Amino acid sequence: MNAIKETHFNFTGQTNFYKGKVRDVYTIGNKYLVMVVSDRISAFDVVLPEPIPFKGQVLNQIAAKFLKATADIVPNWVVSVPDPSVTIGRICEPFKVEMVIRGYLAGHAAREYNAGRREICGVSLPDGLKENDKLPQSIITPTTKAAVGHDEDISKENILKQGIVSVEDYEQLEKFTKALFARGTEIAAKQGLILVDTKYEFGKADGKIYLIDEIHTPDSSRYFYSEGYAERQAKNEPQKQLSKEFVRQWLIENNFQGKDGQVIPVMTPEIVQSISERYIELYEQITGESFIKPEGENVLNRVESAIKKALAAL
Numbered sequence: 001m002n003a004i005k006e007t008h009f010n011f012t013g014q015t016n017f018y019k020g021k022v023r024d025v026y027t028i029g030n031k032y033l034v035m036v037v038s039d040r041i042s043a044f045d046v047v048l049p050e051p052i053p054f055k056g057q058v059l060n061q062i063a064a065k066f067l068k069a070t071a072d073i074v075p076n077w078v079v080s081v082p083d084p085s086v087t088i089g090r091i092c093e094p095f096k097v098e099m100v101i102r103g104y105l106a107g108h109a110a111r112e113y114n115a116g117r118r119e120i121c122g123v124s125l126p127d128g129l130k131e132n133d134k135l136p137q138s139i140i141t142p143t144t145k146a147a148v149g150h151d152e153d154i155s156k157e158n159i160l161k162q163g164i165v166s167v168e169d170y171e172q173l174e175k176f177t178k179a180l181f182a183r184g185t186e187i188a189a190k191q192g193l194i195l196v197d198t199k200y201e202f203g204k205a206d207g208k209i210y211l212i213d214e215i216h217t218p219d220s221s222r223y224f225y226s227e228g229y230a231e232r233q234a235k236n237e238p239q240k241q242l243s244k245e246f247v248r249q250w251l252i253e254n255n256f257q258g259k260d261g262q263v264i265p266v267m268t269p270e271i272v273q274s275i276s277e278r279y280i281e282l283y284e285q286i287t288g289e290s291f292i293k294p295e296g297e298n299v300l301n302r303v304e305s306a307i308k309k310a311l312a313a314l
Contacts, residue, residue, distance in 0.1 A: 002299045003039040003051035004085060009304050011311060021047055022056070026307075027091070032079065032314065034307055035087045041275070043248050044258030050267040053276045054293065057084040058283040063214030065287055070183050074176045076211040077203065082310035083303050084294060092203025092210050096145050096164050097154065099177040102197040103138045103185065105129050106222055106239075109197070122155025132196075132224070132232075132239050140177055143199075172209055173202055184216050191288050193242060194229060196222040218243045218282050242285060246278055 007024045011034070016027035021042040026034040037060040039051035061084055067076045077089035102109050109120055110131040118125050121141040129135070142159060143151040156174075159165050165173065177200055188195040198221035201213040214220060223242035232239055251257065254265035280291045294302065 003053040004036065004056055004299055004303065005040065005051040006038065007036050007300065007303070009036075009307065011307065013311070022059075028311060031091060032311075033077075033089055033091055034311070035089070036303060036307075037085050037087070041244075041247065043244070043251055044256070046258045046264070048264060048267060050272050052272060052279060054291070055276065055279045057294075058279045058291070059214065059217045059219055060085050060087060062217045062283060062286055063087070066184065066187070066216040067211065067214075069187060070180055070211070070215070073179045073183060074202075074209065074211045077205075077213075079314070080310050083306035085299075085303055086307055086310075088307070088310055088314075089212070090205055090210070092205045092212050094145070094201060094203040094212060095169070095173065097142045097159055097173075098145055098151060098199045098201055099173055100141045100143055100197065100199045101138055101177050101181045102141060103135060103181070104194070104196045104224075105131060105133050105135060106196050109141065121153050122157055130233075130236070138178065138181060140174060145201075169204075169209065176200070176202070176209070176211070180211070180215065184221075187216075188223060188286075189226065191286060192226050193286070194224040194226055196224055198222070216286070218286070223286070242282060244279075244282075247275060250275075 013029040015030050018025045022040045024036040037056035039055045041048050041052050064081045067078050080088045112120050123139045142154055144154050185195045203212040225240040256262045283291045
């Protein structure tokens with residue numbers, strides 16, 4: 001199938017290339033980043049052998065939609081989206097923290113709480129909560145951005161004490177994070193979804209704060225379905241989630257969790273097709289729009305041509 005597994009482009013003015021788990025990033029003239037969201041898929045910190053057609057397009061288009069829908073709250077890094085799988089944006093100096101915000105006790109926060117901790121990243125939580133309960137109010141639980149290894153929880157106090165972010169900038173990041181989460185919650189509700197938790201990354205260029213990277217995709221956010229949420233909570237049942245959890249479940253069922261000695265199960269064309277279809281479902285559920293598959297031509301040629309055209313116009 002016509003999927004983007006990897007790219008090897010060479011653009012005029014290109015000064016750097018970085019291959020991430022799922023994204024290929026080209027630096028142009030140390031001024032712009034060209035981010036190609038490939039169809040590679042990772043789970044348990046491992047990139048799986050087969051790309052998933054349209055996955056990159058799904059994630060890139062969701063991010064583009066939400067960045068546009070929040071541009072009145074905070075300016076973002078995007079200059080153009082010349083292709084469904086590509087975003088071109090200005091280079092910003094990233095803040096060395098990720099702003100994680102939670103409206104519900106889920107995921108990492110729930111694991112900490114269930115282990116008896118009542119303070120996460122310096123934020124106190126009341127007794128008597130259970131997993132997936134709505135929190136009395138949204139909380140910000142930042143993490144450090146680790147160059148190597150895993151990101152780690154950090155409190156606002158330690159961020160300021162260590163001088164990772166200035167007081168003035170941090171207060172602004174907090175305001176932006178709360179406003180973005182409120183907007184994301186509002187948009188999700190119209191689609192019958194609950195935005196449970198998410199993360200935002202910010203950077204600075206010419207002294208101005210910008211929202212960078214991507215927002216509100218199933219890769220960076222957790223969504224529950226609104227319908228049946230209260231009933232499931234009352235019965236202590238797991239919530240119905242909108243995320244790439246189904247990929248992890250398939251791997252677990254086939255004895256793979258990224259541990260030493262484990263072998264990635266064979267990804268048959270049928271499995272690849274089913275994962276692709278699920279990603280398209282995610283797109284349509286989150287955006288409320290029909291997913292449009294690009295016509296015919298070779299996907300790599302299409303992407304390269306769109307980027308060259310966009311760069312020539314900058």
